[in-house]
Amino acid sequence: xxxxxxxxxxxxxxxxxxxxxxxxxxxxxxxxxxxxxxxxxxxxxxxxxxxxxxxxxxxxxxxxxxxxxxxxxxxxxxxxxxxxxxxxxxxxxxxxxxxxxxxxxxxxxxxxxxxxxxxxxxxxxxxxxxxxxxxxxxxxxxxxxxxxxxxxxxxxxxxxxxxxxxxxxxxxxxxxxxxxxxxxxxxxxxxxxxxxxxxxxxxxxxxxxxxxxxxxxxxxxxxxxxxxxxxxxxxxxxxxxxxxxxxxxxxxxxxxxxxxxxxxxxxxxxxxxxxxxxxxxxxxxxxxxxxxxxxxxxxxxxxxxxxxxxxxxxxxxxxxxxxxxxxxxxxxxxxxxxxxxxxxxxxxxxxxxxxxxxxxxxxxxxxxxxxxxxxxxxxxxxxxxxxxxxxxxxxxxxxxxxxxxxxxxxxxxxxxxxxxxxxxxxxxxxxxxxxxxxxxxxx
Numbered sequence: 001x002x003x004x005x006x007x008x009x010x011x012x013x014x015x016x017x018x019x020x021x022x023x024x025x026x027x028x029x030x031x032x033x034x035x036x037x038x039x040x041x042x043x044x045x046x047x048x049x050x051x052x053x054x055x056x057x058x059x060x061x062x063x064x065x066x067x068x069x070x071x072x073x074x075x076x077x078x079x080x081x082x083x084x085x086x087x088x089x090x091x092x093x094x095x096x097x098x099x100x101x102x103x104x105x106x107x108x109x110x111x112x113x114x115x116x117x118x119x120x121x122x123x124x125x126x127x128x129x130x131x132x133x134x135x136x137x138x139x140x141x142x143x144x145x146x147x148x149x150x151x152x153x154x155x156x157x158x159x160x161x162x163x164x165x166x167x168x169x170x171x172x173x174x175x176x177x178x179x180x181x182x183x184x185x186x187x188x189x190x191x192x193x194x195x196x197x198x199x200x201x202x203x204x205x206x207x208x209x210x211x212x213x214x215x216x217x218x219x220x221x222x223x224x225x226x227x228x229x230x231x232x233x234x235x236x237x238x239x240x241x242x243x244x245x246x247x248x249x250x251x252x253x254x255x256x257x258x259x260x261x262x263x264x265x266x267x268x269x270x271x272x273x274x275x276x277x278x279x280x281x282x283x284x285x286x287x288x289x290x291x292x293x294x295x296x297x298x299x300x301x302x303x304x305x306x307x308x309x310x311x312x313x314x315x316x317x318x319x320x321x322x323x324x325x326x327x328x329x330x331x332x333x334x335x336x337x338x339x340x341x342x343x344x345x346x347x348x349x350x351x352x353x354x355x356x357x358x359x360x361x362x363x364x365x366x367x368x369x370x371x372x373x374x375x376x377x378x379x380x381x382x383x384x385x386x387x388x389x390x391x392x393x394x395x396x397x398x399x400x401x402x403x404x405x406x407x408x409x410x411x412x413x414x415x416x417x418x419x420x421x422x423x424x425x426x427x428x429x430x431x432x433x434x435x436x437x438x439x440x441x442x443x
Contacts, residue, residue, distance in 0.1 A: 010363025017351050017359045024348030027341060037336035039392075044345035045352065046393050046442045048115075055440040059107030062433055068100055069429030072209050076413065076421040081205045089208050090192055094185035096212035100429075101184045104436045105221040116222040116443035117176040121149045123158050123224055124176055133163050138315030141324045150224070152328040155321050157266035158224045176222060183226035184217065190233035191403045195410075197240035198281065199369035206410035209421070213429035216353040216395070216402040218436050223443045225399040228268045232400045235260035236373075239278040242296035243285035250292025254299025261300070262307025269322060273380045274400050280376035329389060337391040346385055349395045352435060354406055355428045361409035370407065377404030396443050 028043020032051065039050050047053010075081060081089060105112035118124055126147050130136045140156045151159060165175050188211040196204040220226040235257045242253025257278065264271035278300075285293035308318060351359065365374065381401040384390055390397055409428070413421035 010360045013359050013363045014356070017356070020344055020348050021351055024345040028345055031341055035336060037333065039333050039336075042439050044348040044392070045395055045439060048440045048442050053440055053442075054438050056438050057107070057440070058437065059109070061103045061106035062437060065100055065103040065107075065433055065436075066429070068096065068103065069213050069426065069433070072096065072212050072429070073422045073426050076209055076425055077418050079415060079418055081208055082415045086196070086201060086204070089205055090189050093192055093208040093211055094189040097188040097214075097217065098181050098185040100212055100432075101217035101220045102181055104218055104432060107436055108440070113177045113222055114173050116441075117180070118173045119442070123148070123150055123162055124173060126151050126159055127162060127166060130159060130163070133160055134314065136160070136163075137311065140316055141320045144324050144328060149332060152332075153325055154224075154268055155266040155318070156316060157263065158227065161227075161267075180220060180222040180224075180226040183228075183230035184220040186230040187220075187226070187233045187403055188212070190230065190237040191407065194233070194237045194240040194373065195370070195407060197237070197244065198372055199367055202415075203367065203370055203410060206413040206421075207407040209413065209425045210357065210406060210409045210428060211403060213425055213432060214403070214406050215355045215428060215432040215435060216399060216406070217432060218439075218441060219353065219396045219399060219443050221443075223396050223399070225268070225396050228264065228271070229399045229403065231260055231264045231267060232271065232274045233403065235264060236274075236277050236281070236404075239281050239296055239300065242299075243281065243290040243293045245292040247292060247295040250295035251299040253292070254296035254301075255303040257296065258300035258303025258305075259307060262304040265304075265308065265318060266311055266316075268400065269325065270384060270397070270400055273384050276380040276383070277373065277376045277404060280372055284372055326389075334391050339388055339391065342391040343385075345392070346390060346394045349392075350381070350398060350402075352431075353395045353398070353402055355409075355431045357409040357412060357424045357428050358406050361411045362405075365408045365411040367411070370410070373404050374408045377401050381405070 024044040028038075028040060032038045032040050032043055036050070039046070041047035041050045041053030045053065047055070049055070084092075102113070108115075116122065129146060131139065136159065137156055144152050147159075161179075162176065165171070191211060192204050192208055195207050220229070238253050238257035238260060242250045242257065245253060261271065261275060261278070264274065282293055282297055285296075311318065362374070365371065378401075381398055384398065384401075385394075409424060412424045
């Protein structure tokens with residue numbers, strides 16, 4: 001590929017992204033004025049106000065987020081990410097991602113943390129109406145219309161998790177908030193561990209700062225999808241670590257992956273789509289004849305089937321849940337949302353969540369190992385998109401995919417190009433802070 005072609009692709013992607021964003025916003029603004037049941041308010045994003053969700057405001061925590069971003073920028077410029085041990089890279093990325101997302105949310109005070117967890121459409125308010133855990137699972141499909149929209153749109157797993165927390169004394173909104181914060185940090189660390197296992201230490205270091213300031217961090221707070229993203233990321237990391245291990249160790253890595261992905265299936269139906277990412281890693285492992293690949297597959301399938309079987313014995317069959325949710329989906333706001341608009345607007349929302357550096361990174365990324373992760377996540381997202389079960393709200397729904405795509409921006413960061421890395425991080429952080437200052441999000 002010539003230098004001209006290498007430059008042309010990122011320019012073409014950037015121009016296409018601008019066109020998608022412009023059309024999504026302009027057409028969406030017109031749509032939500034004439035269709036009051038569109039329920040967006042900040043098209044292509046969702047705002048609390050269903051007519052105009054763009055509410056410019058200032059919070060001192062945004063200054064804190066900006067200072068944290070400057071610290072990450074300085075670390076890139078000074079080459080800190082390449083000088084320290086890997087464990088410090090992992091720790092700094094995990095803590096940084098949690099802190100940055102929390103500071104963004106706190107621009108609306110504690111309400112910015114609590115609103116998305118305790119709103120009556122979310123999971124927590126259902127604890128009062130849900131029966132004991134065994135009965136809840138057994139009757140979930142038959143009684144699905146009793147519950148809030150988010151419970152109706154997902155398997156029963158997250159409500160079971162909240163029931164467990166309540167049973168051990170961790171009741172109320174703050175444990176749910178803590179789950180989202182923890183999920184944000186765990187996701188970042190698990191993605192980095194996977195990048196190291198698949199593409200090596202240098203790519204892990206290049207991706208780390210971008211995972212701290214990613215714009216999708218806005219919607220990690222406080223959404224159950226942050227927990228789903230963390231469980232899925234840990235599952236992918238277990239597969240990536242296991243394929244290069246000896247068979248005895250690889251089996252246990254596979255068992256861990258199987259339990260995690262089996263659990264993910266009962267947290268979100270999108271878990272089935274995310275399976276494309278570890279599947280690609282396993283196929284690559286077979287082609288390279290990695291010694292632990294078959295053992296990981298065996299352990300993973302056995303453990304995953306065990307989780308599915310446990311729910312089946314408890315009275316919930318996954319496919320029955322899919323059909324019940326499909327029925328509820330078409331009875332809800334989806335019936336008022338035309339696919340002709342969301343076929344483009346979903347992509348516009350995803351572009352905002354991923355940030356411009358990701359778009360440019362997709363055009364310049366040349367590492368085949370990195371493309372195993374980025375490409376499989378892109379395909380998984382497109383499968384979800386083309387299924388037409390995601391009309392809007394994808395800034396939150398697709399959180400399970402975004403971190404794996406965002407690491408494409410690591411192509412712009414290198415030890416020998418410290419200024420480019422600093423600029424990339426600065427651009428991503430600025431986009432996140434501006435969107436948070438302008439959008440009063442529903443989550």
